[in-house]
Amino acid sequence: MNKVATFGEIMLRLSTERHLRFIQAKSFAASYGGGEFNVAVSLANYGIKTDFITKVPENDIGACAVKEMRKLKVGLSNIVYGGDRLGIYYLETGAGTRGSKVIYDRANSALATTKSGDFDWNDILKDATWFHWSGITPAISDNAAEQCLLAVQTAHKLGLKISCDLNYRSKLWKYGKAPHEVMPKLLEYSHIILGDIDTAYLMLGENKVNPNYEDEKSLPKLYERIFNACPNLQLIATTLRYSISASHQRIGGLLFNGKKIYNAAVKEVTPVVDRVGSGDAFMGGLIYGLLKYDKDFQKALDFAVAACCLKHTISGDYNLATIEEIEKMIQGDASGKVSR
Amino acid sequence: MNKVATFGEIMLRLSTERHLRFIQAKSFAASYGGGEFNVAVSLANYGIKTDFITKVPENDIGACAVKEMRKLKVGLSNIVYGGDRLGIYYLETGAGTRGSKVIYDRANSALATTKSGDFDWNDILKDATWFHWSGITPAISDNAAEQCLLAVQTAHKLGLKISCDLNYRSKLWKYGKAPHEVMPKLLEYSHIILGDIDTAYLMLGENKVNPNYEDEKSLPKLYERIFNACPNLQLIATTLRYSISASHQRIGGLLFNGKKIYNAAVKEVTPVVDRVGSGDAFMGGLIYGLLKYDKDFQKALDFAVAACCLKHTISGDYNLATIEEIEKMIQGDASGKVSR
Amino acid sequence: MNKVATFGEIMLRLSTERHLRFIQAKSFAASYGGGEFNVAVSLANYGIKTDFITKVPENDIGACAVKEMRKLKVGLSNIVYGGDRLGIYYLETGAGTRGSKVIYDRANSALATTKSGDFDWNDILKDATWFHWSGITPAISDNAAEQCLLAVQTAHKLGLKISCDLNYRSKLWKYGKAPHEVMPKLLEYSHIILGDIDTAYLMLGENKVNPNYEDEKSLPKLYERIFNACPNLQLIATTLRYSISASHQRIGGLLFNGKKIYNAAVKEVTPVVDRVGSGDAFMGGLIYGLLKYDKDFQKALDFAVAACCLKHTISGDYNLATIEEIEKMIQGDASGKVSR
Amino acid sequence: MNKVATFGEIMLRLSTERHLRFIQAKSFAASYGGGEFNVAVSLANYGIKTDFITKVPENDIGACAVKEMRKLKVGLSNIVYGGDRLGIYYLETGAGTRGSKVIYDRANSALATTKSGDFDWNDILKDATWFHWSGITPAISDNAAEQCLLAVQTAHKLGLKISCDLNYRSKLWKYGKAPHEVMPKLLEYSHIILGDIDTAYLMLGENKVNPNYEDEKSLPKLYERIFNACPNLQLIATTLRYSISASHQRIGGLLFNGKKIYNAAVKEVTPVVDRVGSGDAFMGGLIYGLLKYDKDFQKALDFAVAACCLKHTISGDYNLATIEEIEKMIQGDASGKVSR
């Protein structure tokens, strides 16, 4: 049986309600999320066994985060307790031409201050078949990057499938190292990468090329350079997102397996209830699709794109759409009829 | 003066707010509704004298439903008190590609367990000029179907105009009878039917024909078979609904009086605030239109379609749009300008 | 340094939430607003020194309004305390084809019952460089109109730039005088007018002409008649608003400086979070644009139109969009991307 | 069958929630109330036929007030529509040592500006058996006082039982007349008065005597002077209220029928959920008690005191306690056990 281990941070998310600006808010909706955690929730929701590896403080806020994980059936047997605080991000929900705003307050979080020995990776990963990480963890702190490298190396040694969402956040990477100093040795072990070409190039220390995703024939050559830099890479996927407004998105996706470009039809997403975490929903859908459909990459990609679309209709960081809802959407039913 | 009697169930509606999924909700908005009740509210709101005939339990939840009726000026002198519970339905409000979900918990409700003698139909209908029922009531239980038949027969005997909204719900009809075993003898007495052709066929025990409503010339023949099965039928109307997404609908309508097809222009409805009860708003608008415009079927149909559209902008089960708002819309003003 | 003095009323705004109709509301969101106040907030938000001149009652509701002003950094050193009540307006928020509704309850407000001597205009305006008023204040009461005239005359005498938003509200003007009996002598002193041509004509006592704003060449002649009636007029601007529905607007703008028509590209605004005060956001943006860009009227107009658009995405009466957000929009980025 | 007609104002009540001060509130709970209306609700709730006579504006806020009345089964066939606004009162809910605050904004309300001819008292009162008014209505405006006098005189002529709650509010009485110039001729016709001795003296133009309600023997002489001034008076009742804090009250009551003092045991009321309207709950309980128990004054008084106590546990202006709950309390059960 498959078991997907993911490593990353879980944060308290404090968001304004009803499209209020920060300055108007007298309360914040409190929920929990984070890129890698959101992937774990997607997978748990699809019935996949998961293990979310993180560090949370030993106080009531940390306990709340853990209770949320348990509720969502995310595996929590490898959580480390300690550190001073749970990271926070504030979210102001935009609308129309006004985009959402995120303020990070995650410095010195429990995970950012993780110490050597916090995680016994050989033991943690011994039962897992898949390891997922993202570019956020090595961007938090030197310590987090170090644990991420140990995790990836151990996963490689134990023969796990390894996936990575590049997830570049320019507001992170503040601890003195640039992405290209850290990421290449991490990506070296990954079999599956989610990210757009220029992000991958940035992380590999190459120049921006502004790829034209509409010109499908031009892409294999660009993707191949990533394959060249990552010896274990088997496939790379890219979310295509056309932002008409904060309330209206068009979502498609590409997948290149080193030989062929797979392309998923672009779908209209309007109105957007909550856009945060939609990339994680794509990633979660892609892992599930690859587990389920194996080499049928078109099916895996379609599942990822539909999961991403449905996430936009759901409040909070993580995707609560069911397999049935996603499959109905893949089959072309986006009519949103009342089910009764 | 006209007085429209409607017979059916009033339920407690428990809906999630702000597009939350059930699993995210910590509270439910509580309101009251039900197909036939919603028609009564529309008519009371247009100034028509109404009488809503139902059975509610003698507890505070039943009392809340009755107080809601009184507030809305729905006639409540023929309510029967008894039974164990008020039926419930849970509503998860969708958005975009995620449709809304309804969970019924109406089995063993006060109306479903109505007993012979609960309603003295001769007395109840003695002052009414119109009787409205829908396909929901005979779908609840044998007892409810029996009362519905008695009601329709009495209404017929007393010379009332009789209308029916077919309202097929596949999740009901669980008590051992199929629609075609029950509905034909009820429809026999109806002068006005609201429903699409295949629903009528299903209820009359005929095969599905997938009518093409765009091909207006093909329709009279299809409608005529319903006329043939229902000796008292004078006109049949159909709501045309094109579901672009849960948040975007296109609404039109057809009416066939046995001779001619009347057609109302399709209107855009976006965003959808609350779709539930929009068919009942159509029905309420149609009854009002027929009472007001008599044989001017085009006007009656236009009123029904505009009422249906405006309902989508209003929270809750029933339509609170005013005659003035509906007429402004019929005259083409859908600009939603601020009235000040 | 510039200091913009604005004179007008601040009201308590009581609005229904989540698109509820008045009849459904069990609570009202409470905020504060008013045409001229909203302009002052826009300017304070852009870093311009402001002074809002008004009269509020000496009770806790008046104190709340003043605390809101202080929070927003609106100058409040010339507020007069007295009178019996703060004016109120109720707002029912529409959606789609159902427009919003405003009910005014502002008669006998502190400002409407202002007395001679309440405002020492020479002292109040001595440090200001710009005076802004709107057609709402003279519509409230004879006393308010009288103070408005004194203010405009003093501003003229002191050499201030004077701007006016015509802001015609047919539900006001109930105290026995028609606009054309009051407005001409007020407009006489204004250098800048915001309003559409027919509103200006109405206020000047001329007949409606239904201008065709698409036919740009036809406009100068029509605008010139306003210039003729207003000897100090330097420019007139008009908001172009195409109301697709209560939730979808298209916004553009025109500016005529006596010589040339300037035209700003029409922008899509959907969904509308809150439309009230969007005209005031235009006015605030125009004053700021004229202060900043001086004679570059195109830039001033573009700023006003973009400010107006962004206001639609913000709850409440006044615009909280920042200069950066507005400039990003002028440069064509309406994609509403998440800022993180 | 008894039918109690009450005449007075219904207002919109805007209250802060969760003990917030005005300055902290971002929303107001919206409900409806008013001294005489609250009495009508109590009686309707006890199953007595009522008619509430008032004037409300023809707008949605007025309609909301009327729908609230209908919901509560208060008779509304003699409501007059017109005027400009519904009166408002703002309520800041205190706690412990911090008392609640009320701000009236009821000047120029529909009822305050009632005109001669608005009410056809002969017709209005023709079916009633009891007329109730309070000292608030004549305190609002000359016009309201005039209608109140006409009402009382007509009620007297038609032989109705007449009751009055003195309800002195020092913040009213602002239209140029003092209570003792208006009230004596109104009280002349009343059979039943609720109020404390000094309030009655103030209204009759006599000096304050600071009665000692603990010294029961001293009271008849003091009450008798009121009897002397009011030729039709049959009994006078007084609520005894010992305010320990805003959250803790002790409630008792006295009744003097010209011969004997009746005294109800003082009850503890803590915590106080909502104190506003508790006097009206006493009045409503007293009328009901007198209708039900006729000359058994002790029972009537006990009912009034218990109703008053229970009102303190209920949010909003009016009492929603049932007869069963009140009787249980009279029988000494104040244990607040869960009923299940």
Added chain:
Amino acid sequence: MNKVATFGEIMLRLSTERHLRFIQAKSFAASYGGGEFNVAVSLANYGIKTDFITKVPENDIGACAVKEMRKLKVGLSNIVYGGDRLGIYYLETGAGTRGSKVIYDRANSALATTKSGDFDWNDILKDATWFHWSGITPAISDNAAEQCLLAVQTAHKLGLKISCDLNYRSKLWKYGKAPHEVMPKLLEYSHIILGDIDTAYLMLGENKVNPNYEDEKSLPKLYERIFNACPNLQLIATTLRYSISASHQRIGGLLFNGKKIYNAAVKEVTPVVDRVGSGDAFMGGLIYGLLKYDKDFQKALDFAVAACCLKHTISGDYNLATIEEIEKMIQGDASGKVSR
């Protein structure tokens, strides 16, 4: 290691907020609870391994209940899925002299309609060391009573410790059998009973004796009759509750082990935040106390009483007080100091 299996129903609890009456509520807070479930939550919260055995419907409402269990770390591996509905109870929260009201709507719930074979008790209980049930389950339906008996018999056979909370609810027991026809054979196997003497007598078919719990010496004889009727009984505990008002309770407890009466000091509980489930908190505390302190009955009883007291300060059905908080209270610190 201990593992406590509990069998019973989990219901959706719909409660009014802020002391509103049902008739005032526009929304219900939605949570989950039930006597036996609440005991399981207490134990899980104290770190005891638990297994909650129940039946829930296969719909989103059932799924919500299960996710709540998982969040609270209640063991859910023996949940049976099926049936039509989750039982509901409505709660109106009282205050002061107005008690709370509960309306049950749990007929035909998934557990009430459980069928033979739903539960494989030998398998379910094979790892458990303790089985807890209550008098609610056999009161629901014949089927539920039958399963309860099978469970108790199996637990007995497997040598588990068996505890029962008598939990008499007069509104249940509607399926044709009286408690004394069902309970004796169930109680026969129980080692520990929680309940007052008259409830036990009622269930055993004996006459009421109105025990005087203040007269400690009179009690052993009364308790002994219960011992005589229940051959396996080892101890019986009774919660002493003095209801000053809905907001003020005094809580104590007694325990009789067949030889000696243990008595816990009465504690003041004011204000009461939520009284529902406080008996279950006592039961949960008692089981924990017996597991932890073994034969030190005084300590076990003290723990149960303190847990019960703290539950009153916590919203919802189940106790979220921690061991540390309970122990601090036992040591006499009820000062409610801020922990910072």
Added chain:
Amino acid sequence: MNKVATFGEIMLRLSTERHLRFIQAKSFAASYGGGEFNVAVSLANYGIKTDFITKVPENDIGACAVKEMRKLKVGLSNIVYGGDRLGIYYLETGAGTRGSKVIYDRANSALATTKSGDFDWNDILKDATWFHWSGITPAISDNAAEQCLLAVQTAHKLGLKISCDLNYRSKLWKYGKAPHEVMPKLLEYSHIILGDIDTAYLMLGENKVNPNYEDEKSLPKLYERIFNACPNLQLIATTLRYSISASHQRIGGLLFNGKKIYNAAVKEVTPVVDRVGSGDAFMGGLIYGLLKYDKDFQKALDFAVAACCLKHTISGDYNLATIEEIEKMIQGDASGKVSR
């Protein structure tokens, strides 16, 4: 004219509502507070000119804190912008026997990471007449302690009156120094100290003495040791707090001016709406009292105690009670009557 400068941290306060535990909360009420800030708000509220000196980050959360200050009329011309984050504290509101819980997340806040040169104390304090600080600031970090010392020394040099609230928080002081290593040199310059004797002793490095505040005669000797250690000390005040429960407090106060003990009558505070910040309300009241009543220490103390009591009835960190309300309370009126 007096101007009181206070130096300290302003934090975002995230509190659960309606007595919910952290684990139950789906949203947090968001407000702003902090010991020294709360003192500044009290004083601004009493009409005293204030200047609050702090450091806040340049993001929207920092901007929200500043807008709150501006609204409350707290002087903000010496705020320094910079650093990474605003400190946070989470608050779980207790009830009855369950105390409130505070979780600090203020490490690495903007003020904690203040750098040399951030504050130009000579310039900042040049117009002030009074400087207030508390024991919280030196407990945050070395840097904050250093700035606090510079501030106190500059204030001393400039001849300002200096007051200090000892405010010992055991969860702070985590940066490697103990209070007695830091506080003595800060207290050396203070004229007024608020705190209990053992806290002062702890900060001065002396042993605990468990003073008996009931035995007034024993106190001067104990206070004198503090006078001995603090050469500039003129008076020391102590809040007396008897915690009956989280919902019921008794509040008194003592003041020793080196010669005489002043004692304020103990007052009942029940129910407690919000206890946090009540010590700051005492301090704010004391400063105001000393400014207003000069050497009439009894009056100053009475004002402080009454302000502290009223704070308990107000939500949020700071006191919004007015001078009128406080004086009414000093005069013995704690009846909480409705003001209308």
